[in-house]
Amino acid sequence: MDPARALSVVQGTPHRVHVPLQRDGTLEPIIEIDNVSKRYGDIEALRDVSLRIPPGVTGLLGPNGSGKSTLIKALLGLLHTQAGNGRVLDYKWPRETKAIRDSIGYLPEDDCYIAGLEGIESVSLMAQLSGLPGREGLRRSHEMMDFCGFGEERYREVESYSTGMRQKLKFAQALVHDPPLLILDEPTTGLDPDQRVAMLRRIRNLSTRHGKSIILSTHILPDVRSVCDHVVILVQGTVRVIDTLENLSRPIEPTMHVSVIGDHAAFARRVVSEGHRVEWQAKSGTLRISGIQPEQTPLLWHWAAECDTAIGRLEPAVNSLEQIFIDVASGTMTAGISATAGASADRTVQTAEARRASP
Numbered sequence: 001m002d003p004a005r006a007l008s009v010v011q012g013t014p015h016r017v018h019v020p021l022q023r024d025g026t027l028e029p030i031i032e033i034d035n036v037s038k039r040y041g042d043i044e045a046l047r048d049v050s051l052r053i054p055p056g057v058t059g060l061l062g063p064n065g066s067g068k069s070t071l072i073k074a075l076l077g078l079l080h081t082q083a084g085n086g087r088v089l090d091y092k093w094p095r096e097t098k099a100i101r102d103s104i105g106y107l108p109e110d111d112c113y114i115a116g117l118e119g120i121e122s123v124s125l126m127a128q129l130s131g132l133p134g135r136e137g138l139r140r141s142h143e144m145m146d147f148c149g150f151g152e153e154r155y156r157e158v159e160s161y162s163t164g165m166r167q168k169l170k171f172a173q174a175l176v177h178d179p180p181l182l183i184l185d186e187p188t189t190g191l192d193p194d195q196r197v198a199m200l201r202r203i204r205n206l207s208t209r210h211g212k213s214i215i216l217s218t219h220i221l222p223d224v225r226s227v228c229d230h231v232v233i234l235v236q237g238t239v240r241v242i243d244t245l246e247n248l249s250r251p252i253e254p255t256m257h258v259s260v261i262g263d264h265a266a267f268a269r270r271v272v273s274e275g276h277r278v279e280w281q282a283k284s285g286t287l288r289i290s291g292i293q294p295e296q297t298p299l300l301w302h303w304a305a306e307c308d309t310a311i312g313r314l315e316p317a318v319n320s321l322e323q324i325f326i327d328v329a330s331g332t333m334t335a336g337i338s339a340t341a342g343a344s345a346d347r348t349v350q351t352a353e354a355r356r357a358s359p
């Protein structure tokens with residue numbers, strides 16, 4: 001059987017998730033929590049966190065110690081929070097913890113296996129613990145191990161597994177009960193480049209072909225870029241950004257990157273005299289010109305000619321996730337956005353001043 005199809009042929013799928021449209025046509029969040037606080041003694045790991053996570057793949061980002069693991073464990077009901085309430089899928093959080101846990105597949109960051117068990121036994125044990133009857137659980141375990149790329153190694157004891165195989169084992173264990181929501185904590189750690197690409201493909205596939213919602217907690221920003229629809233950035237226990245990757249990538253105002261042949265400072269002064277903002281990007285040797293509408297770009301050629309310069313390259317600017325992360329973590333950028341895709345009107349970004357530089 002095609003492993004990619006395995007998920008769709010499982011009979012008696014135990015979980016169904018109802019994702020209705022809201023009045024404004026956007027999808028209802030799968031997670032809605034309000035005013036969640038968690039303290040460990042004097043440490044405030046989560047401070048009054050309110051969050052709406054839409055269906056799809058959401059990257060959960062943040063510097064070390066920002067509260068990602070605490071948030072995940074809180075959602076799973078693995079730790080007690082001092083304040084907050086909400087909903088996870090169709091269940092009240094934190095009251096209906098058991099039902100919530102049944103509906104989530106969790107891949108923890110740390111190893112989780114029982115020494116002495118074969119891979120297939122480990123996965124079917126999880127299937128049984130999730131309530132699947134023995135034979136159905138075993139069948140499903142084989143399907144998930146196929147899906148995760150296991151061959152005959154499934155019959156080896158898990159302590160002989162490489163780091164990459166342990167990651168895949170955890171993935172199969174998280175998937176075996178066919179949950180509608182997956183929470184994956186650093187799922188690509190320790191994978192070689194090929195395995196990493198395969199893992200990301202599986203994650204994307206689960207979302208697009210099998211309708212799973214996925215929260216991906218990671219420090220690997222290219223992973224986020226390649227599979228996530230939305231991004232949440234936590235800093236010091238507070239949510240600093242929730243938005244679609246697409247919105248975040250788009251500069252707040254239309255911006256062009258221009259490489260100039262000749263005296264770029266003279267060209268920059270000419271552009272500034274027309275009321276546009278110009279920054280010199282030393283690394284790329286280009287000018288970043290803000291506030292230029294696409295229909296105004298012919299003017300750039302005109303101004304370049306006036307200064308006896310020429311334009312070598314001209315392309316629309318895109319915010320890099322790396323820069324967004326650095327700006328948010330350092331406090332030079334804040335964005336407060338409805339988590340629902342497309343709702344970006346109230347975004348407030350304070351990067352312009354911080355980044356402004358003269359050529």
Ligand SMILES: Nc1ncnc2c1ncn2[C@@H]1O[C@H](COP(=O)(O)OP(=O)(O)OP(=O)(O)O)[C@@H](O)[C@H]1O
Pocket residue numbers: 040043044045062063064065066067068069070071
């Ligand atoms: N059991 C605990 N007892 C005391 N403090 C804790 C405990 N667990 C976490 N913390 C603290 O709470 C804060 C948030 O930690 P958390 O592990 O949630 O962050 P994180 O974003 O997951 O970090 P990392 O990216 O390093 O995994 C940190 O200051 C951490 O030291």
